[in-house]
Amino acid sequence: MTLTNANDTPASLMIIDDHPLLRRGVIQLLELEDDLELVGETGDPEEGIALALKLEPDLVLLDLNMPGINGLEALRRLREANYSGRVVMFTVSDHEDDVVAALHNGADGYLLKDMEPEDMVRQLRQAALGRMVISESLTALLAEALRNQRNAPTTPDVHSLTQREREILQQLAGGLSNKLIARKLDITEGTVKVHVKHLLKKLNLRSRVEAAVWAVQAGIDH
Amino acid sequence: MTLTNANDTPASLMIIDDHPLLRRGVIQLLELEDDLELVGETGDPEEGIALALKLEPDLVLLDLNMPGINGLEALRRLREANYSGRVVMFTVSDHEDDVVAALHNGADGYLLKDMEPEDMVRQLRQAALGRMVISESLTALLAEALRNQRNAPTTPDVHSLTQREREILQQLAGGLSNKLIARKLDITEGTVKVHVKHLLKKLNLRSRVEAAVWAVQAGIDH
DNA sequence: CGAGGGCTATTACTTAAGGGATAGCCAGCC
DNA sequence: GGCTGGCTATCCCTTAAGTAATAGCCCTCG
Numbered sequence: 001m002t003l004t005n006a007n008d009t010p011a012s013l014m015i016i017d018d019h020p021l022l023r024r025g026v027i028q029l030l031e032l033e034d035d036l037e038l039v040g041e042t043g044d045p046e047e048g049i050a051l052a053l054k055l056e057p058d059l060v061l062l063d064l065n066m067p068g069i070n071g072l073e074a075l076r077r078l079r080e081a082n083y084s085g086r087v088v089m090f091t092v093s094d095h096e097d098d099v100v101a102a103l104h105n106g107a108d109g110y111l112l113k114d115m116e117p118e119d120m121v122r123q124l125r126q127a128a129l130g131r132m133v134i135s136e137s138l139t140a141l142l143a144e145a146l147r148n149q150r151n152a153p154t155t156p157d158v159h160s161l162t163q164r165e166r167e168i169l170q171q172l173a174g175g176l177s178n179k180l181i182a183r184k185l186d187i188t189e190g191t192v193k194v195h196v197k198h199l200l201k202k203l204n205l206r207s208r209v210e211a212a213v214w215a216v217q218a219g220i221d222h
Numbered sequence: 223m224t225l226t227n228a229n230d231t232p233a234s235l236m237i238i239d240d241h242p243l244l245r246r247g248v249i250q251l252l253e254l255e256d257d258l259e260l261v262g263e264t265g266d267p268e269e270g271i272a273l274a275l276k277l278e279p280d281l282v283l284l285d286l287n288m289p290g291i292n293g294l295e296a297l298r299r300l301r302e303a304n305y306s307g308r309v310v311m312f313t314v315s316d317h318e319d320d321v322v323a324a325l326h327n328g329a330d331g332y333l334l335k336d337m338e339p340e341d342m343v344r345q346l347r348q349a350a351l352g353r354m355v356i357s358e359s360l361t362a363l364l365a366e367a368l369r370n371q372r373n374a375p376t377t378p379d380v381h382s383l384t385q386r387e388r389e390i391l392q393q394l395a396g397g398l399s400n401k402l403i404a405r406k407l408d409i410t411e412g413t414v415k416v417h418v419k420h421l422l423k424k425l426n427l428r429s430r431v432e433a434a435v436w437a438v439q440a441g442i443d444h
Numbered sequence: 445c446g447a448g449g450g451c452t453a454t455t456a457c458t459t460a461a462g463g464g465a466t467a468g469c470c471a472g473c474c
Numbered sequence: 475g476g477c478t479g480g481c482t483a484t485c486c487c488t489t490a491a492g493t494a495a496t497a498g499c500c501c502t503c504g
């Protein structure tokens with residue numbers, strides 16, 4: 001669909017980050033590169049999502065820690081709305097859970113804010129070309145996370161779920177029974193069972209307990 | 223059958239309060255709501271406990287200040303008898319001690335009698351769905367109580383569990399069924415069930431899913 | 445327009461989970 | 475020695491969970 005050859009048209013980028021100074025820094029950095037063009041910037045996650053869907057940039061640089069909607073939620077919302085460009089998380093957090101959750105939720109990269117500007121540009125260029133980029137300092141951590149995944153042959157993926165199935169999963173992860181979920185969502189228990197069956201199959205899980213645990217660990221709940 | 227509410231089983235409620243007039247008021251209020259059904263009412267605490275255990279309503283509305291057994295004692299007796307539905311305290315007392323004591327003893331809500339009928343219905347509906355409800359005027363008081371919290375006996379605590387129960391909980395939080403846990407620990411499935419039953423009671427939880435979620439969030443797993 | 449997907453619902457069935465009760469065995473403790 | 479608590483086990487019973495198949499309704503996409 002979009003360019004794989006950067007010399008003709010520059011790759012379009014967007015940044016969503018609630019720190020104005022940091023945004024300014026990135027803007028300045030990108031101005032020096034004629035193959036990377038910043039087409040949008042905002043500090044408001046909601047606005048950022050709308051903007052990304054409107055501008056359809058090749059790449060969205062997304063802060064993980066923001067007031068209101070956090071980055072993870074924003075990422076989910078973007079994917080839900082079928083935004084098909086690259087999303088690279090941009091954060092100070094090097095916690096394993098955050099990295100893993102981001103990648104599980106469809107992030108195409110995870111860059112730390114303390115990286116060198118030259119590295120940053122290089123990584124963004126790679127990301128715009130479709131390559132997954134991860135800050136080098138996270139590789140050890142990532143390896144650890146992968147090792148802990150030995151029980152999951154096929155990594156479950158939220159994206160395969162429908163909106164309704166995600167809703168059911170969230171309620172389920174809150175410990176609710178089918179009956180209570182049914183009452184809460186105003187549908188019958190039988191229908192809840194159908195949704196649960198479907199989501200278990202899609203996620204390749206064998207029980208609601210596995211689903212609940214996975215949802216909590218991946219940050220799908222709340 | 224209506225299209226807006228396809229779930230035709232209303233939540234069942236019971237009221238235990240020694241003021242006949244007030245009961246009458248609640249009864250009238252609930253008659254107007256087709257998703258809330260009053261299945262029992264009494265002014266006698268003893269009778270109320272027996273009735274609750276017999277009818278097993280989804281929710282018991284329990285007066286705090288009653289002659290004979292007071293509401294707090296009634297609450298304890300209900301939980302002791304393994305009544306698993308919701309219990310919402312219903313009272314004129316806004317004393318911090320009463321509120322805290324009720325919540326510590328497993329109440330799922332605390333509503334003041336001076337609330338507006340519309341609010342009442344809304345809150346009861348929420349409570350029947352499994353959400354904790356507290357009169358809005360109590361929130362400040364509650365925040366204070368939380369800050370002053372020194373010892374919370376009903377706060378789920380791993381240390382109240384025996385070594386074996388902790389082991390079972392860990393396996394459970396891994397998504398394993400009773401049968402698999404049994405095989406892994408080389409005991410019978412029946413024994414696993416006994417342990418699960420005990421740990422659920424100790425942690426004041428209602429299902430293995432709640433236990434699993436709690437364990438994961440508290441970091442008890444692996 | 446027809447096809448497909450998503451959401452809803454229903455019937456029928458099997459298996460898992462949970463509660464109550466009781467009991468044997470073994471350790472540590474007063 | 476008796477008592478208690480922890481671990482094991484079993485029987486019985488009810489409810490919850492999960493599977494399978496079928497189907498209607500609505501929306502979207504080609």
